[in-house]
Amino acid sequence: MWDKLTKSLAMFSSAVVTGTDAEGYPFSVRLTPRIDLARQVLHVELPNHVPIQPGAAGLLCHSHDEGLWNLKSFIVRGRLEHEANGWMFHPRQFIPGAGFGGLPGFMRWIMSCRRAARQYLEKRGLPRPAIPWKAIEALRAESKRSISP
């Protein structure tokens, strides 16, 4: 997990770190973590005014291009702790997102989404709905003509 995390983190210039505030709402900031190889933790410089509480936390790195494509992302679940030398993110689980694992990874992702969709429907006793492909194509054509308001 640690090797995957450090290699993947090196592909991005910054990360989004999310903890929770005193009222239990998620609170996110973008920063550049520093890797502590010896302790296998990430130093994160949270400014004093950021109200994140120590505890369960997550880290996200992601990117896309100008056409919102070539998506790449991963998340890490872990904990944030305020220690003597600052805030530390203790990683627990690495979860790859888009753009990891090449073509086999992409195919696994499609199959897992298909399986999850089937289970969602089965659990509710619903038939697989028909998709209105003609209407989708018409809306796509409209999107090429329209200007965002």
Added chain:
Amino acid sequence: MTTIDLPPEIETVFREFRTCEFSTLARDGTPVTWPTAARFQPEPAQFLITTSIGQAQKVFHIRRSPRVALLYSDPTASGLMSPPHVLVQGDAVAPDEIVTSVDAPEDYRVYLRDNIFRRQPASEAMSSNAVMRKLFDWYYMRLLILVTPRAILWWPAGDFAQAAHRLEVNHVG
């Protein structure tokens, strides 16, 4: 109904950013954050997000705990230079209704047209022929998520070292 008197530069971020980082809370309280496309609707002030039933984890989280956050911190493709970074904290609802029609509700139609199809033209591949339609039909079985903001914070030029500006959202009715 909630309306917000937003500074124009914040509304511009909501309109022009391609993605935000959307956080929900897992069963054990761990915040789980993934990039997603959100559409801000000024009246009433709400954010519309959608997800496929094949990727419904964030919806399951919301049905257990409605507390969510959206961070706008990646301006790629927005055309904005040094925009503020904006954090929205709020409460989400995610009805258990699968939407396949692209004609209604109207907000979803506009979201799909402007935030997805127009900005992500390569996604057309997912409906381009019979094989792709078979592989990706689940993508068009959508669940809607509506986020009502309770606080909006922003950092000019994305400088998190500075204290954030903060706008509390008052709910009426």
